[in-house]
Amino acid sequence: xxxxxxxxxxxxxxxxxGIMIVxxxxxxxxxxxxxxxxxxxxxxxxEVDIIRERFGLDAPLPVxxxxxxxxxxxxxxxxxxxxxxxxxxxxxxxxxxxxxxxxLAIALASAVGIALGVLAAYSRGSFFDLFMTVLSxxxxxxxxxxxxxxxxxxxxxxxxxxxxxxxxxxxxLVLPTVALAANSLGTIARFxxxxxxxxxxxxxxxxxxxxxxxxxxxxxKHALKNALIPVVTIMGLQFGFLLSGAIIVETVFNFxxxxxxxxxxxxxxxxPVLQGLMLVFALEFVLINVLVDVLYGVIDPRISYR
Amino acid sequence: xxxxxxxxxxLLLLGLTAHAQTVVIAQQLEHGSLNPADNRGLSDNTVxxxxxxxxxxxxxxxxxxxxxxxxxxINDEATAITFSxxxxxxxxxxxxxxxxxxxxxFDWAIDPDNSLGGRARSIxxxxxxxxxxxxTTVRFNxxxxxxxxIFNFTLANGRILSPAAIDTYGEDIxxxxxxxxxxxxxxxxxxxxxxxxxxxGYWGEPAQVDGIEFRVVPNDATRIALLxxxxxxxxxxxxxxxxxxxxxxxxxxxxxxxxxxxxIFPMNTQIAPFDDVRVRQALNHAINRxxxxxxxxxxxxxxxxxxILEPVFGYSEQPPYAFDVERARELLAExxxxxxxxxxxxxxxxxxxxxxxxxxxxxxSEINVxxxxxxxxxxxxxxxxxxxxEESELQxxxxxxxxxTGDADIAFKASFxxxxxxxxxxxxxxxxxxxxxxxxxxxxxxxxxxxxxxLYAQAQAIIWEEAPWVFLYSPDNxxxxxxxxxxxxxxxxxxxxxxxxxxxx
Numbered sequence: 001x002x003x004x005x006x007x008x009x010x011x012x013x014x015x016x017x018g019i020m021i022v023x024x025x026x027x028x029x030x031x032x033x034x035x036x037x038x039x040x041x042x043x044x045x046x047e048v049d050i051i052r053e054r055f056g057l058d059a060p061l062p063v064x065x066x067x068x069x070x071x072x073x074x075x076x077x078x079x080x081x082x083x084x085x086x087x088x089x090x091x092x093x094x095x096x097x098x099x100x101x102x103x104l105a106i107a108l109a110s111a112v113g114i115a116l117g118v119l120a121a122y123s124r125g126s127f128f129d130l131f132m133t134v135l136s137x138x139x140x141x142x143x144x145x146x147x148x149x150x151x152x153x154x155x156x157x158x159x160x161x162x163x164x165x166x167x168x169x170x171x172x173l174v175l176p177t178v179a180l181a182a183n184s185l186g187t188i189a190r191f192x193x194x195x196x197x198x199x200x201x202x203x204x205x206x207x208x209x210x211x212x213x214x215x216x217x218x219x220x221k222h223a224l225k226n227a228l229i230p231v232v233t234i235m236g237l238q239f240g241f242l243l244s245g246a247i248i249v250e251t252v253f254n255f256x257x258x259x260x261x262x263x264x265x266x267x268x269x270x271x272p273v274l275q276g277l278m279l280v281f282a283l284e285f286v287l288i289n290v291l292v293d294v295l296y297g298v299i300d301p302r303i304s305y306r
Numbered sequence: 307x308x309x310x311x312x313x314x315x316x317l318l319l320l321g322l323t324a325h326a327q328t329v330v331i332a333q334q335l336e337h338g339s340l341n342p343a344d345n346r347g348l349s350d351n352t353v354x355x356x357x358x359x360x361x362x363x364x365x366x367x368x369x370x371x372x373x374x375x376x377x378x379x380i381n382d383e384a385t386a387i388t389f390s391x392x393x394x395x396x397x398x399x400x401x402x403x404x405x406x407x408x409x410x411x412f413d414w415a416i417d418p419d420n421s422l423g424g425r426a427r428s429i430x431x432x433x434x435x436x437x438x439x440x441x442t443t444v445r446f447n448x449x450x451x452x453x454x455x456i457f458n459f460t461l462a463n464g465r466i467l468s469p470a471a472i473d474t475y476g477e478d479i480x481x482x483x484x485x486x487x488x489x490x491x492x493x494x495x496x497x498x499x500x501x502x503x504x505x506x507g508y509w510g511e512p513a514q515v516d517g518i519e520f521r522v523v524p525n526d527a528t529r530i531a532l533l534x535x536x537x538x539x540x541x542x543x544x545x546x547x548x549x550x551x552x553x554x555x556x557x558x559x560x561x562x563x564x565x566x567x568x569x570i571f572p573m574n575t576q577i578a579p580f581d582d583v584r585v586r587q588a589l590n591h592a593i594n595r596x597x598x599x600x601x602x603x604x605x606x607x608x609x610x611x612x613x614i615l616e617p618v619f620g621y622s623e624q625p626p627y628a629f630d631v632e633r634a635r636e637l638l639a640e641x642x643x644x645x646x647x648x649x650x651x652x653x654x655x656x657x658x659x660x661x662x663x664x665x666x667x668x669x670x671s672e673i674n675v676x677x678x679x680x681x682x683x684x685x686x687x688x689x690x691x692x693x694x695x696e697e698s699e700l701q702x703x704x705x706x707x708x709x710x711t712g713d714a715d716i717a718f719k720a721s722f723x724x725x726x727x728x729x730x731x732x733x734x735x736x737x738x739x740x741x742x743x744x745x746x747x748x749x750x751x752x753x754x755x756x757x758x759x760x761l762y763a764q765a766q767a768i769i770w771e772e773a774p775w776v777f778l779y780s781p782d783n784x785x786x787x788x789x790x791x792x793x794x795x796x797x798x799x800x801x802x803x804x805x806x807x808x809x810x811x
Binding site: 054085149153165 | 336338339346347421424425427428477478480481495496497498521522523524525527528531532534535536537683684685686688689690692705706708710720729730731732
């Protein structure tokens with residue numbers, strides 16, 4: 001299995017390389033001149049030329065790509081046009097922020113979502129079940145920018161208990177986490193409920209009940225374990241999306257994550273940062289895929305790898 | 307005993323921190339560089355304003371005022387400017403401010419081999435050499451007469467950086483600003499905020515707060531929430547539709563200040579139908595500017611009365627193009643377009659420009675002129691408008707123009723000078739009139755300010771009559787602040803001056 005994992009990781013290298021080549025030429029094919037955007041509309045052509053030279057954009061594309069490839073092979077992603085800081089440092093800082101936010105959001109969404117889903121499934125048809133259904137549909141269908149602004153007005157403006165803007169701190173993470181978790185929470189709750197209902201109507205659960213097991217034991221030992229497999233798949237998917245940066249939530253809370261960085265970098269046509277971001281996003285998805293493939297073998301011993 | 311001791315200490319600390327006053331300013335745009343020679347953005351200018359000082363500056367009405375120079379003298383030929391400097395000034399790093407420091411900064415800023423000085427080099431293009439006469443006197447020798455040059459010293463790029471810091475920080479100078487201003491640099495969290503604190507050794511009136519935090523908050527709704535929750539004291543760029551909600555709050559003051567920004571509709575004067583002056587005048591007559599400002603900006607703007615704005619030196623008021631649909635139709639018919647025509651309009655995809663575009667569309671439909679709006683993302687738009695004439699597909703555009711120096715020279719040179727056709731500069735209408743060119747050149751060639759004003763008045767009358775633009779309006783600078791804050795305000799060129807910030811209890 002170690003060998004398999006290693007082999008899979010090696011196989012991702014050409015994929016990543018291909019992605020980087022496509023990204024490099026694609027972002028340069030987009031309209032918009034980074035040098036002109038940097039100097040602003042009121043600058044003269046001479047100023048644009050100075051900046052173009054500083055950014056190395058005066059060289060032919062193949063030369064630019066050569067420089068990029070050489071730097072990349074040495075572990076450097078270049079320097080941001082906007083901030084003149086190393087791209088690895090810029091992305092690193094924003095990645096940590098987004099990682100915190102996504103971890104907290106997925107934890108909140110999973111804990112509350114599964115609990116609500118399970119309770120609803122066990123009290124199927126009751127008022128609580130209906131309440132849970134309405135709540136999770138609200139969570140899924142409320143646009144995150146609306147929820148974010150609502151949270152800001154209630155908790156920051158009216159009550160003044162939490163800050164308006166998000167940051168990597170206890171108080172600064174509360175509102176963005178809730179705003180970001182709402183959607184996943186709804187999805188996970190719905191999935192847990194329907195998956196559990198499906199499982200408890202199956203024969204082996206009836207058998208467990210029939211042999212006189214306590215309701216709690218049936219739930220914990222038999223039903224829940226089986227019901228959670230699809231839920232875990234969903235959690236993984238949701239986490240993957242959260243990790244790429246939640247553009248809207250990060251913008252409204254002014255949260256310094258990857259989504260925020262992506263928007264600023266696109267507006268400025270900050271090629272080095274954009275290249276770095278695309279590499280990070282590609283890497284995330286490739287690694288998650290490898291991880292999932294490997295995990296299949298761990299979960300289901302019938303699947304073996306060579 | 308011990309516990310009581312600790313409690314007393316804590317109370318003391320609380321008492322101390324309660325007096326530490328930091329003003330928070332929420333800005334719309336991100337910071338780029340605090341190197342004055344490379345300063346380009348409004349956000350950078352706002353922060354730079356509290357850290358640096360220039361030889362001369364501008365007050366709120368754009369009058370020249372002394373800063374690090376106590377007086378200045380321009381020779382009659384407008385080829386040399388001599389500044390007398392203050393003697394009691396020190397940079398934040400302890401370096402003495404004197405004529406040598408001024409020379410060192412400008413020599414560095416305009417050095418063609420210095421890739422960190424592009425902006426300063428073009429602003430001070432006409433500066434040939436800088437001479438130190440004595441420790442408190444410095445003379446700038448110009449390579450050609452330039453009567454407008456003194457105004458360039460008021461720009462962000464004319465503010466003086468510590469020469470010692472240039473040596474210390476090299477390439478990183480933009481992130482380690484050292485000036486002579488009332489506040490010194492403390493910290494820069496990339497993309498998030500810049501913090502400054504009061505400088506003890508300041509020569510002038512000391513800062514009235516302990517520090518200022520300049521936060522970058524691009525989202526409008528978030529900036530407003532920051533002010534409403536009390537986390538920010540001043541916020542930039544309030545969208546006009548949100549003003550009534552803020553004004554309803556007694557703890558918040560909204561201030562609309564006149565700006566040197568214009569919203570314009572340049573027409574490509576080299577191609578039909580816009581090569582006919584009657585067509586351009588017709589369009590100017592077909593626009594109801596008062597209504598436009600009322601609908602698009604809730605009234606927070608002023609109809610243009612000249613190609614340049616009122617606070618700018620050289621401004622002279624022109625007779626308005628009366629809103630007269632009949633007259634517009636007549637002019638179109640005379641020009642041979644009785645049934646109107648269709649034109650494309652390139653514009654930004656922001657709320658203001660889109661709304662204004664739609665209103666223009668409707669107003670011009672009254673004279674059978676059909677506008678096809680092309681709202682475009684900034685990067686793509688800039689590509690399109692900077693294409694040279696031969697490649698340009700520009701018919702008309704709806705864009706902005708501004709006069710940051712406070713002097714007509716830069717405004718006319720950018721927009722109406724024959725050599726300023728894109729990609730060289732901002733002559734979006736491809737306007738070319740030798741008479742106007744001569745007046746612009748003459749205006750720069752003399753140091754006699756009265757004569758300059760007269761020359762610019764002539765140029766304005768011609769441009770107004772020939773109407774290379776549909777002259778639209780000037781949007782106000784809309785800022786809002788906590789009512790206990792004073793001394794923070796928008797300058798007409800849209801940076802915020804926070805040097806005199808103070809907070810009352």
